Amino acid sequence: MKVNRDMAEQKKSSFARQLSFHIEGRVLILAVVLIILVIFFGTIRSRFLTTNSIKSMAFQCPEIGLMGLGMAIAMMINGINLSINDTANVSALVAGLSLIELAPLFVGHEFISIAIAFLVAVIMGVACGSLNGFLVGYVGAPPILVTLATLTLYRGISVVITGGQTLTGFPDELSVIGHQAVLGIPVPFVIFLLTGIVVYFILEHTTFGFKVRMLGTNPTAAKFSGIDTKSITMKVYILSGILGAIAGIIVMSRTNSVAYEYGTRTYILQALLISVLGGISPGFGSVIGVLLATFILQVISTGFNMLLLGVQGSSFFKDFSWGVIFIVILIIDRLVHRHSGMG
Amino acid sequence: MKKLLNSHEFMMFIILIAVSIVIGLKNPLFFSASTIFDIVRGSLVYCIMGLGVLMVLISGNVDVSFVAIAAMTSYSTHMLLLRLGYTGGMGLYLAIAILFGLLAGLAMAFITTQFDLPIFYVSLGYQTLWYGFNLFFIGRAMNFSLPQGLVGYYSRFLIKVKDPVAGETGLHISVIYLLIIAIFVWWLLKYTTFGRGLYAMGGNREVAIRAGFNVRRITYLMLALNGALAAVAGVIQDAYSRSFNPVLFMGQDLDVIAAVVIGGTAITGGRGSVIGTILGVLLIQILNRGLIFLGVSAEWQRMVVGLVLIIFVSVPAVIERRQKRLKYSPMEKEE
Numbered sequence: 001m002k003v004n005r006d007m008a009e010q011k012k013s014s015f016a017r018q019l020s021f022h023i024e025g026r027v028l029i030l031a032v033v034l035i036i037l038v039i040f041f042g043t044i045r046s047r048f049l050t051t052n053s054i055k056s057m058a059f060q061c062p063e064i065g066l067m068g069l070g071m072a073i074a075m076m077i078n079g080i081n082l083s084i085n086d087t088a089n090v091s092a093l094v095a096g097l098s099l100i101e102l103a104p105l106f107v108g109h110e111f112i113s114i115a116i117a118f119l120v121a122v123i124m125g126v127a128c129g130s131l132n133g134f135l136v137g138y139v140g141a142p143p144i145l146v147t148l149a150t151l152t153l154y155r156g157i158s159v160v161i162t163g164g165q166t167l168t169g170f171p172d173e174l175s176v177i178g179h180q181a182v183l184g185i186p187v188p189f190v191i192f193l194l195t196g197i198v199v200y201f202i203l204e205h206t207t208f209g210f211k212v213r214m215l216g217t218n219p220t221a222a223k224f225s226g227i228d229t230k231s232i233t234m235k236v237y238i239l240s241g242i243l244g245a246i247a248g249i250i251v252m253s254r255t256n257s258v259a260y261e262y263g264t265r266t267y268i269l270q271a272l273l274i275s276v277l278g279g280i281s282p283g284f285g286s287v288i289g290v291l292l293a294t295f296i297l298q299v300i301s302t303g304f305n306m307l308l309l310g311v312q313g314s315s316f317f318k319d320f321s322w323g324v325i326f327i328v329i330l331i332i333d334r335l336v337h338r339h340s341g342m343g
Numbered sequence: 344m345k346k347l348l349n350s351h352e353f354m355m356f357i358i359l360i361a362v363s364i365v366i367g368l369k370n371p372l373f374f375s376a377s378t379i380f381d382i383v384r385g386s387l388v389y390c391i392m393g394l395g396v397l398m399v400l401i402s403g404n405v406d407v408s409f410v411a412i413a414a415m416t417s418y419s420t421h422m423l424l425l426r427l428g429y430t431g432g433m434g435l436y437l438a439i440a441i442l443f444g445l446l447a448g449l450a451m452a453f454i455t456t457q458f459d460l461p462i463f464y465v466s467l468g469y470q471t472l473w474y475g476f477n478l479f480f481i482g483r484a485m486n487f488s489l490p491q492g493l494v495g496y497y498s499r500f501l502i503k504v505k506d507p508v509a510g511e512t513g514l515h516i517s518v519i520y521l522l523i524i525a526i527f528v529w530w531l532l533k534y535t536t537f538g539r540g541l542y543a544m545g546g547n548r549e550v551a552i553r554a555g556f557n558v559r560r561i562t563y564l565m566l567a568l569n570g571a572l573a574a575v576a577g578v579i580q581d582a583y584s585r586s587f588n589p590v591l592f593m594g595q596d597l598d599v600i601a602a603v604v605i606g607g608t609a610i611t612g613g614r615g616s617v618i619g620t621i622l623g624v625l626l627i628q629i630l631n632r633g634l635i636f637l638g639v640s641a642e643w644q645r646m647v648v649g650l651v652l653i654i655f656v657s658v659p660a661v662i663e664r665r666q667k668r669l670k671y672s673p674m675e676k677e678e
Contacts, residue, residue, distance in 0.1 A: 082597060135653065141660035142610045144405075148601050149652035156646025163642060265594040269407075269470060276464050316478035323472025327454060327465060334458045 026279030029333055030292035033325075037296065041303035048306055055186060057298050059179075059254065062192035063088075063247045065294035067267060068274030069199055070243035072290045075275050076203075077216045077236050078282035079136060079143035084244045085267040086154035087128040089260055091241075092248030093158050095121035096167040096258040103171050110173040121245045121252075128154060129241020130234065137233030151268075158260035166259040170252075178253035188250045195246055200287040202239070212236060216283030273297065277326055279333070297322060351607035355622040359629065366633040373636045377506035384515045384583075386621075386628045388576040391521055392592075393603045393620045394528045395572035398565050400603060401532070403545035403612025404462040407600070408451065408469035410592035412570050413577030415473040415481075416443040420578065421587040422481055425488065432492030433582060440574035447473070448570025452563040462566070470596070477589040486587040496582045517579045524572065529617040537564055545612025602627045605655055 041048040067084045074081040081087075099117035106113040128150070135146040177187050203209035211232050214222040223229050252258050274297060278289035301318045308314030367373045392409055399406045420440040429435060451469055455462050489496075500513030532538035540561040543551035552558055581587045606623025608615030630651060634644045 135657060139657045139660050140664050141656045142604075144610055145601060145604055145656045146653075148597050149649060149656050151597075151649075152645060152652055153649025156643070156649045159642050160646055268597075269467060272467050273471070276467060313479050313483045316475050316483070319471045319475025320479050321475070323468040323470070323475060326468035326471070330460050330464055330468070331454070331458045334460060 025336060026333055027286065027289050027292065029329065029336065030278070030289060030296060033329060034292055034296050034299065037299045037303065041299065041307065045303075045306045048303060051184075053302065053306075055181070055184075057302050058186045058189040060302075061294050061298040062188040063250045063254070064267060064270050064274065064297070065192050065291065066195060066243050066247035066250065067271040068278070068290050068294055069196065069287065070240040070247070071271040072275040072278060072280040072285060072287075073199065073203070073212070073236055073243075074143065074147075074240045075280045076212055076282065076285060077233060078219070079233070079236070080147060080272075081132065081237065081240045081244075082144065082147040082268055083128065083132060083151040083154055084147075084240065084247075084271055085263050086151050086158065087125055087241050087244035088248035088251065089258070089262055089264075090128065090154045090158045090248075091121040091124040091245035092252040092258045093162055093167060093260065094124045095249065096170065096252060097161065099170055099174070100167070110171040114171065114174055114177075118249055121249050122242055125241040125243075125245025125248070126238050127241070128244070129238035132241065133234035133237030136237060137230040155260060155264065162258075162260055164260065166257050168257045170256055174253050175256050176253075178250065178256065188254060191246065191250060195243065196287050196291055199239070199243070203287065208232070208235065213283045218283075270297070273322065273326055277329060296325070300325060352616060352619045352622060355606060355619060355626065359622060359626050362626070362629060362633065366629070366636050370636040370638075373633065375506060376504045377512045378632070378636075380502075380504070380512060380514045382625065382628050382632060383518060385632070386624045387515070387517055387521050388580045389599055389602060389624045389628075390621050391524055391572050391576040391579070392599050393606075393624050394524060394617060395569035396599055396603045397608055397615050397617065397620045398528070398532070398541055399462065399569055400600070400608045400610065401545045401612060401615045402541045402561070402565055403548065405600065405610070406462055406466040406566070406569060407596045408466035408473065409569055409573040410594075410596045410599070411470040411473035411477075412444055412447045413573040413580075414589060414591040414593070415447065415477050416440040416570075416574035417577030417581045417591060418477050418486075418587050418589050419443060419481055420574075421486060421581065424490065425486070430491040432490075433496070433578070436493070436578050436582070437575060440578045441571045444570035444572070444574030445567045446570075448567040449563060451570070452566040455566075456559045456562050462562075474590060474593060482589055485589070487585065489582075489585060493582050497585055515583070517583065520575060520579065524575070525617050525621065531568075532617065537561055541565065542613055545609070545614070547613075598627070599624075601652070 038049070047053060067088060070084045070087075071081055095117040098120045099113060102113035102116055103110065131153075132143075132147055132150055135141050135150070136143045139146075177191075180187050182190055203212065211222070211227050214225065214227060215229055215232050219229060222232075248258075251262060255262075274290060274293045275285075277296065278291075278293035279285045280290065300321055304318050304321055305314060308317055311317075363373070372378065392413065395409055396406065417436075417440055420436055420443060423439065424435065451462075451465060454460065455465050497515075498511075499516040501516055501518065503511060503513040506512050530538075532541065536556070540551060540556040540558070543554060543556050544558060544561060548558065577591055580591060602623040603615070603620050604610050604623070605626060606615075606619035606621070608619060608623075630648060631644070634647055639647055
């Protein structure tokens with residue numbers, strides 16, 4: 001028995017070491033890649049490092065970054081949230097509809113109606129997340145199928161409530177959130193960072209975060225340690241839904257419109273890409289990795305757009321290079337781990 | 344006999360028949376030959392891709408890049424042959440596309456086995472890569488200039504029927520490809536070391552390695568076949584729709600995987616069958632088309648499909664849970 005306990009302890013300590021190494025290793029690689037990319041594009045195109053271009057990147061990346069975060073926390077418990085983009089859309093649509101209804105009631109106090117609309121979006125995000133969480137946690141269906149089914153359902157709801165139309169005609173005050181900057185930092189980016197900090201805190205410094213990691217590494221062990229795995233699963237998907245809703249709010253205020261088909265073809269894959277690139281795997285990974293992965297994708301996208309200016313179809317080179325760089329980073333990560341005797 | 348009645352495939356078949364009868368009772372037009380042939384035609388390419396997906400899922404992996412491989416192989420082949428002034432038919436198209444598909448699959452297998460990376464992760468990058476490749480290096484527009492041999496391909500039927508609504512229609516000739524491929528994959532899965540190895544890998548990878556299966560070789564063959572099947576599906580779809588599309592099947596990867604899983608394939612590996620896959624694809628097609636026949640308005644359709652999918656996903660989970668509880672009741676008492 002004693003030997004067993006010793007072994008368990010030893011295992012635990014090496015597990016803890018591996019955990020911290022895993023995170024630091026991936027974050028380090030991502031940081032280096034990001035710096036190399038910035039230097040590369042910065043030297044070739046001097047325009048790349050101007051305030052304007054950095055600002056435009058900071059305006060563009062939050063929505064996909066937030067969806068990436070929502071995907072990441074689901075992946076931490078060995079799940080996946082394919083419905084994240086449609087959660088964002090349906091939340092924004094319901095918020096948009098209520099904003100249109102509310103705006104005439106609060107003439108002169110548009111910010112009140114906008115605040116209420118945002119609250120509605122978050123509630124919708126919670127509702128979408130709850131359904132996912134219920135089906136995965138309590139019914140016990142595979143997450144990939146559940147979220148695929150709810151993806152179809154949420155998109156269906158979006159079509160029904162709008163009749164397939166794009167919603168526009170919001171108060172001008174809405175665009176403040178999508179287009180203004182505080183102390184030179186774009187508001188969407190501020191929201192992205194604040195949300196990132198909150199999620200970081202939840203995952204790293206609360207018992208909930210610890211339980212999430214336990215559930216991710218070994219669901220059976222977590223269950224027999226007295227963790228209510230069903231309720232944790234539920235909460236994780238709700239959090240994922242809220243992150244989707246915030247992304248929806250940002251899209252709504254940036255484009256001043258909402259459509260049921262916004263990003264439906266590419267955003268799910270991008271969110272997955274960010275999450276995997278950020279080093280998320282069941283039980284492992286950090287918010288910092290996800291943020292860095294988001295920046296890397298944005299830098300590649302903006303960088304190649306500037307580099308290939310005037311070349312036909314240059315924006316598609318971004319997709320190609322995303323794929324290549326993504327696979328290369330996975331390979332580098334694996335080689336580094338192999339050499340240090342980990343993984 | 345009892346085994347047959349208890350099998351997932353048989354359940355699927357019953358559900359399929361039941362759904363069809365319900366739709367048919369509401370709208371007898373659903374039972375016309377042209378509708379049935381139309382459903383078969385619509386399911387065909389998804390079945391072919393689904394059989395590739397089936398092999399990957401059985402091995403306990405998930406691949407999402409097959410749609411991009413289908414687009415890349417068919418579009419590149421078309422642009423290449425167009426430049427060479429080819430005027431023939433499907434034969435050369437399929438041969439070249441399959442070659443591209445095999446190569447793309449082998450390259451992916453090299454990356455995953457050499458660096459020991461999960462196929463799912465690599466396939467995420469692989470999908471963006473090939474769509475980007477298609478759009479940036481090959482072309483951005485749909486191409487409508489077909490070689491002489493492919494003109495009229497969409498109306499080459501095995502059995503012709505005259506339909507009062509749809510005009511002359513029939514069972515499309517490409518159903519032969521599906522038959523050949525389905526029998527081939529069925530044979531592979533059932534009677535070859537490769538096929539048994541796939542199930543073994545999906546059941547328990549470590550045990551499969553210990554048992555002497557060459558997991559590396561199986562992965563190479565599996566992904567090469569997956570790429571080749573995607574290529575066949577891509578060429579057939581483009582030839583049938585009379586235009587070669589650089590973003591063919593984009594965003595439909597998950598739908599195909601869902602259909603295969605609804606057909607009884609375990610997403611965790613180790614379980615799945617050819618017949619189940621075909622029934623799964625057919626069921627989704629029948630649902631989609633059936634709603635039109637039931638008079639569900641276009642706006643509500645997607646939502647109804649979503650609800651039906653949720654039921655299809657939940658019911659097996661609930662049944663499985665109940666069976667488990669009966670088997671291991673002492674263990675699960677805390678619940």
